[in-house]
Amino acid sequence: MTSANSSSRSRYPAGSLAFPHRGLLGLAGLAPHEILFLLDEAEQWVELNRQPTKRVDHLRGLTIINAFYENSTRTLLSFEIAGKRLGADVVNMSVGQSSVKKGETLIDTAMTLNAMRADAIVIRHASSGAVRLIAEKVDCPVLNAGDGQHEHPTQGLLDALTIKRAKGEFVGLKVVICGDILHSRVARSNILALTALGADVRVCAPPALMPADIERMRVTPYHDFDAALKDADVVMMLRLQNERMTGQFIPSPREYRHLYGLSVDRLARAAGDAIVMHPGPMNRGVEIDSNVADLPGRSLITTQVEMGVAMRMACLEVLTRKARKLEGWQ
């Protein structure tokens, strides 16, 4: 196990990769070869995590701070486990105990974490752009673990990794993303990754949950889920946030399920070997039926969770190469 295996380094020379020097704020602006490089790097960690002993010393002596201003069990656990398996010292900044409650500005918190000599800061925040604000004030790489309705880049990467391992190639692959496209940072990061990699991305949402300028993202919009599903290779369902379940956006969860929920019958419209994905946590019986979520060989929802830990290990390992003074990364 080497931190930069020779095959990937030769395919993507360090000099051609811009992101290690500024963190990972989003997938917008990443070149396809940069995304593919990260997917390749993650493979070694998928393998490691399947061993009885899941630990390396690559990040020994480095301090990673998880600063989650918004609750998220899954993503926080995933980053914490990723950091620890790489040998780093991981500390979680508790929201409940945050100085933010004492009125401290986001920038002062960032400068504090920086002064403690963090080697990487992982941030989740309810405001789009908050992560960039912090990244501009600190010396270490910042990883965006989801900011408002902007981006969730490691989710986009782990989904791409899941798809790559299942389907091999991205070019021409028919991917449907269905749900609240308007507010979803998961949708946004996935669209950016998958279109960059050459997939044919279709997005499907009720009119009130579709961005007005969606065509600018190089995707095909649908309001009819049945039409969107035709011959699809990948069906990615989005979580319907509780706060959208009533009122202006959709008539009712029941009506939503009728029009935009993924059932076994509806899945039959996709390709015979189409895979089913969901970023979790699921509303079973709303956006996805239980028998689809648990469909053996077709649903890759738990595989996504597994790829998540590996993908975050890859991002943390690559982004700290400069700090660790790895040859070719300084």
Place this chain on the structure above:
Amino acid sequence: MTSANSSSRSRYPAGSLAFPHRGLLGLAGLAPHEILFLLDEAEQWVELNRQPTKRVDHLRGLTIINAFYENSTRTLLSFEIAGKRLGADVVNMSVGQSSVKKGETLIDTAMTLNAMRADAIVIRHASSGAVRLIAEKVDCPVLNAGDGQHEHPTQGLLDALTIKRAKGEFVGLKVVICGDILHSRVARSNILALTALGADVRVCAPPALMPADIERMRVTPYHDFDAALKDADVVMMLRLQNERMTGQFIPSPREYRHLYGLSVDRLARAAGDAIVMHPGPMNRGVEIDSNVADLPGRSLITTQVEMGVAMRMACLEVLTRKARKLEGWQ
């Protein structure tokens, strides 16, 4: 320090132990030799914890997830320290940040933790049976850290270890357990362990807090604490939960203390060398008087806490032997 010392292994061959293959959900169904094996294993960790340097590498590279759905400082700290002293990567899933609040089912959470390749999951939950539900869905051993009114097996084991070290033998030992027998998972796990090991267990409770079918558990029920205490070797007091202190169960904390509280006078009815135990946290002046709780040489309440860390180390170490591919445990 070896993970399976030769003496215990020869007395209890791996093939005769059922629990390492399915976690530790409760003490019901454990054979006496299985309980004794775990008590023997804990001894080495008692010794280690008394050294200046308290750390081994047995579980290095393994991920332990503590998923506490119910608050518990003591038990969580105890498991976290146990895991870290064994060299594992320990992560706590915060209840406050749990996806459960987003409506995720217990089973989906279990499948998520499993996909992150946890090597052991420690669960506390307010519902009896929730731990079993999770255990059925994951590939790794699950340790019950208390589920509803069902069981709290590591508490039963640490209490047995405390008694064994103080009294030597279990057969014929007179043990009184006094308090809310009806709702107490601590009482239940203790009864299961101590009766299996041959102790003469007496349970004492007000009528409203005694299970109707208590005789089926092979114990002698008492409503008169003074009678129950006669010649007792061990007096184990249970915590009176705040929510039982008023209303239907007892007239008042004052009345409860009068009838079922352990005072120095009352302790005099037990054997001259009887030991006093309490799982904590104590309500001093309710179920136990302060001068009894602090009685030198007789009160083993802080010893129970010490044995708790050692016992949890033993459980974690034994239950992960299969995953670590130790000879004879695959």
Place this chain on the structure above:
Amino acid sequence: MTSANSSSRSRYPAGSLAFPHRGLLGLAGLAPHEILFLLDEAEQWVELNRQPTKRVDHLRGLTIINAFYENSTRTLLSFEIAGKRLGADVVNMSVGQSSVKKGETLIDTAMTLNAMRADAIVIRHASSGAVRLIAEKVDCPVLNAGDGQHEHPTQGLLDALTIKRAKGEFVGLKVVICGDILHSRVARSNILALTALGADVRVCAPPALMPADIERMRVTPYHDFDAALKDADVVMMLRLQNERMTGQFIPSPREYRHLYGLSVDRLARAAGDAIVMHPGPMNRGVEIDSNVADLPGRSLITTQVEMGVAMRMACLEVLTRKARKLEGWQ
């Protein structure tokens, strides 16, 4: 990197240091050579923390428990990072999950942490004296991370370290501490450290926030901030707690800023090379203006945070020497 570098050991022989044997409850009673010893010890950790790999094994196998009864992101993060970089197993006792909520006494919690064989306990508590109460009941050193309006010794030490590195000597140095002197444990610990080291300490506060017997602390009191600032070498601003911003103590935050806020104009009354300090989190625009807080070369506010981690490493390392049986410290 050695745990006790030879130069400092020769200057301050172990036998002349009282504190390692009883923890660090406050700076009151510490001799100047004991304070200077700790400042000297911290230097090695400042250096280490500026390296790519920030980790030693000095405290490997030791368990440090952070028991914060009062929220504090910065101080908790600082102690957690300090412990981990020294190689210790660090566990945080969550207030929200504390048995205290179940009515357990502070002393019972202390005895529980002690029974788990903690090697150091770091405590923050809203009540003055709570830390001493715990320290009397446990076998390991206790570090006060702030108790009520009493002391915050590591803050006093990190501030002294910041000043020493900027100014070299303490004797005759003119230090102004401005703000809520009455309620501030930061002010108290700083006054104790700086007067012991020979600085000329001036304290400035509105009449309602100045202790009646302040002269007993060997400082010069001022109500006029402009007068206090004259030729000052160090200007240390205190945080105005939200709960003091209205009502009996000050007319309004605006009025407070007018009389006691540090602006660029006001700073001009101090020495030309005066440094600006603040323990954080800041109320920008109340006790300190943003352009002063961010003044390059003059504001050392983020340096204080950096020194905080190093200073806490020094305290943890020195206080555990006895437990680690280092030669000369038993």
